[in-house]
Amino acid sequence: MPGIAPQPTRRRLLLAGLACGGLLLGGRSSAKGRVLVTGPAYMGGRLLQRVNEGGFPDLQRDNFGPMTLFIAPVAVAVSPMRDIYVADAGLSALFRYDPMQDAMSVIRGARVTQQTRLAALSDGSVMVANGSSALATRFARNGRQMQTLDPQLGLAHFDEIAVDSTSGRYYGLDRVQGRLEEIMPHGHGATVLADGILPEQPMTMAMDGQTLYVAGRTCQCVVAIEMSGARPQVPVLEESGQIAALAAGDGWLVAADMRDRVVRVWRQNEQVASYEFASLGLTEPRGMAIAGQTLYVVDTAARRVQTFRMRA
Known part of the structure; x- marks a missing residue:
C-alpha cells in the first residue's frame, strides 16, 4: 500500500498540531511479508536557531524557529547517530534533522545544487559533493567545516562520493572522465584507479563496507567491486534500465530504475523484491540511503523523504 502525502487540509492540521516543534509526517502503511514496509515521510521541520559544539540544541523556547517545508530535496544521507541530512536544491540548503529533538538545523556554508550528493561518516x-562547482567538503554535526578533499589529481571535483566505513578512505567518481579516485582519510593523497575497474559511463554508486556498487549507462548494469582485494567487477544486475539512485548498507542494495519505474532490492547480493514506484507512493526518487535497516528515499517531485523499514 503506498504512502499517502497529506492533503492541504491535513497539512494545515499537522502544522497546527506540531507547532511546538517537530517533523511533518506523511502516511504509513504496512503489508505482512513485504520486504519494504512504508514508514514516515519527512517533509520539513522546525528550524533550530542554535546548536552547541556537539551539534546539540539549546532547548530554550526561542531556539525553535519557523516551520520550513522542503521544496526540491535531491540527496539524503543518514549517519550511525541517526542524523538525517537532506540537501534541498530549491532552498539551496543542507539540513540536519535531529530525531532526538524532532527538529532540524541548517549546515551553513554547504553549497547545494541539483548535482549535490551526500555521504555520512561514522x-x-x-561529506558534500557538487560535481564541477565545488570541492567535496566535510561538515561536522554542528555545521563546522572539517575537511576539503583536495587530492591534487585533475580538477579534484567529484560527481559522486562514497566512504569506506572500515578504512575511512573516500571514493570520488568523475562521470565525465569515467574515473574513480581513492582518497586517503586526510583528504590530500589519492590514487586514480585503473581503467576498466568501472562500467562504461558510470552514473551513480553506493558503498556497503568495502564493497562499492556502481551503475553504468552503456551496459545498463550494476556491478559490485570489492575494494579490499583484486577489485574485479562482479555483475549484480544486467539490463537494469536507467538507474537514477543506488543505496547500500546493512547487507542490502537498492536501485531505483527511472526507465521501468521500479525499485529493486537485493539482500546479500540476491534480488529479493521489486516494486513499481506507484506501489511505494514514489514519483521521482533522486537519492537514497540505508541505515539501521531503514531505506530513506528522496522523492523530489513529492518534496519529501520517504522511509521504508527493510525486512529480510
Whole structure:
C-alpha cells in the first residue's frame, strides 16, 4: 500500500498540531511479508536557531524557529547517530534533522545544487559533493567545516562520493572522465584507479563496507567491486534500465530504475523484491540511503523523504 502525502487540509492540521516543534509526517502503511514496509515521510521541520559544539540544541523556547517545508530535496544521507541530512536544491540548503529533538538545523556554508550528493561518516559528519562547482567538503554535526578533499589529481571535483566505513578512505567518481579516485582519510593523497575497474559511463554508486556498487549507462548494469582485494567487477544486475539512485548498507542494495519505474532490492547480493514506484507512493526518487535497516528515499517531485523499514 503506498504512502499517502497529506492533503492541504491535513497539512494545515499537522502544522497546527506540531507547532511546538517537530517533523511533518506523511502516511504509513504496512503489508505482512513485504520486504519494504512504508514508514514516515519527512517533509520539513522546525528550524533550530542554535546548536552547541556537539551539534546539540539549546532547548530554550526561542531556539525553535519557523516551520520550513522542503521544496526540491535531491540527496539524503543518514549517519550511525541517526542524523538525517537532506540537501534541498530549491532552498539551496543542507539540513540536519535531529530525531532526538524532532527538529532540524541548517549546515551553513554547504553549497547545494541539483548535482549535490551526500555521504555520512561514522562520527556523524557528512561529506558534500557538487560535481564541477565545488570541492567535496566535510561538515561536522554542528555545521563546522572539517575537511576539503583536495587530492591534487585533475580538477579534484567529484560527481559522486562514497566512504569506506572500515578504512575511512573516500571514493570520488568523475562521470565525465569515467574515473574513480581513492582518497586517503586526510583528504590530500589519492590514487586514480585503473581503467576498466568501472562500467562504461558510470552514473551513480553506493558503498556497503568495502564493497562499492556502481551503475553504468552503456551496459545498463550494476556491478559490485570489492575494494579490499583484486577489485574485479562482479555483475549484480544486467539490463537494469536507467538507474537514477543506488543505496547500500546493512547487507542490502537498492536501485531505483527511472526507465521501468521500479525499485529493486537485493539482500546479500540476491534480488529479493521489486516494486513499481506507484506501489511505494514514489514519483521521482533522486537519492537514497540505508541505515539501521531503514531505506530513506528522496522523492523530489513529492518534496519529501520517504522511509521504508527493510525486512529480510
